[in-house]
Amino acid sequence: EAGVAQSPRYKIIEKRQSVAFWCNPISGHATLYWYQQILGQGPKLLIQFQNNGVVDDSQLPKDRFSAERLKGVDSTLKIQPAKLEDSAVYLCASSSAAGGLDEQFFGPGTRLTVL
Amino acid sequence: AQSVTQPDIHITVSEGASLELRCNYSYGATPYLFWYVQSPGQGLQLLLKYFSGDTLVQGIKGFEAEFKRSQSSFNLRKPSVHWSDAAEYFCAVADTGGFKTIFGAGTRLFVKA
Numbered sequence: 001e002a003g004v005a006q007s008p009r010y011k012i013i014e015k016r017q018s019v020a021f022w023c024n025p026i027s028g029h030a031t032l033y034w035y036q037q038i039l040g041q042g043p044k045l046l047i048q049f050q051n052n053g054v055v056d057d058s059q060l061p062k063d064r065f066s067a068e069r070l071k072g073v074d075s076t077l078k079i080q081p082a083k084l085e086d087s088a089v090y091l092c093a094s095s096s097a098a099g100g101l102d103e104q105f106f107g108p109g110t111r112l113t114v115l
Numbered sequence: 116a117q118s119v120t121q122p123d124i125h126i127t128v129s130e131g132a133s134l135e136l137r138c139n140y141s142y143g144a145t146p147y148l149f150w151y152v153q154s155p156g157q158g159l160q161l162l163l164k165y166f167s168g169d170t171l172v173q174g175i176k177g178f179e180a181e182f183k184r185s186q187s188s189f190n191l192r193k194p195s196v197h198w199s200d201a202a203e204y205f206c207a208v209a210d211t212g213g214f215k216t217i218f219g220a221g222t223r224l225f226v227k228a
Contacts, residue, residue: 004158042119042205042218043159056215091158104216106158 002026004107006092012113018080021110025073025094031055032069033104034077035091043091049075079112087114117142117208119219127225128196136191136222138206147209148189149216150180154202162204165189176200201226 005024013019025032031050035043046065047057051072060067064083069075079086089111093104118141128134140146147166151159163174170182180191189206206219 040220042207042220044218045215048215093159103161103164104159106160108156108158 004092004094004105006090006107006110008110009108010111010113012115013082014115015084016081018078019082019112020076020078021090021092021112023075023077023092023107025075025092026096026105029094029096029105030072031095031097031102032075033091033093033095034067034075035093037089037091037109039088046077082112082114084114087112117146117210117217119206119208119217121204121206121219121222123222124220125223125225127227130198130226130228131195134191134193134196134200134224136204136206136224138189138191138219139187140189140206140208141187142208142210148180148182149207149209150174150178150189150191151205151207151218152176152202153205153221159205162191196224196226198226198228200224 007022033048034046036046037043046060047067048055049069052069067077089109091106091109093106095102095104120139122137149164150162152162153159162178163172165172165182172180178193182189203221203223205221207216209216
């Protein structure tokens with residue numbers, strides 16, 4: 001089966017610009033996650049969707065980050081405006097069941113550099 | 116709130132030697148524990164997980180981990196390391212609802228010939 005797809009793979013922007021990342025989860029997976037992985041750190045959960053509803057967005061900086069999951073399939077994560085500290089790899093993952101106890105399948109990530 | 120500590124930022128092991136990566140967690144109830152591996156340019160892949168039952172868990176690629184409640188540890192082991200095992204390894208803990216997974220900072224494994 002096809003894995004989790006993400007695009008773009010790399011993005012370079014200047015601070016205060018906006019950027020959007022796209023994720024297509026594994027077909028049939030109900031739960032979708034966005035993580036931020038800063039260099040030298042482990043992934044940090046930003047937002048978790050079950051179908052098209054938000055389960056957890058407690059660590060999402062809502063003043064500049066937004067995410068949506070249309071029709072419970074694809075998802076988009078947006079940053080507007082970007083700050084230098086947003087430089088990181090943004091990982092999308094999906095799992096078939098609700099919650100984090102099922103295996104999460106990760107995409108390759110989008111590496112964002114903010115100058 | 117749960118947390119995960121991986122004390123070793125990086126470890127170097129000779130090919131064919133045994134490996135143990137340390138992981139300590141903090142959580143008030145019985146934790147759900149995971150080990151993931153991240154190879155260069157690739158996404159994270161689940162190696163193994165512990166929910167309950169036998170405290171010694173077998174995973175893919177010849178890895179195993181042992182849950183020790185008294186030490187709040189979930190160390191990852193492999194009896195003989197291969198050069199292809201060079202990667203970054205992440206320990207993670209999920210709460211009982213399973214709705215949030217917390218990852219450690221990772222341990223980078225280098226394998227020397």
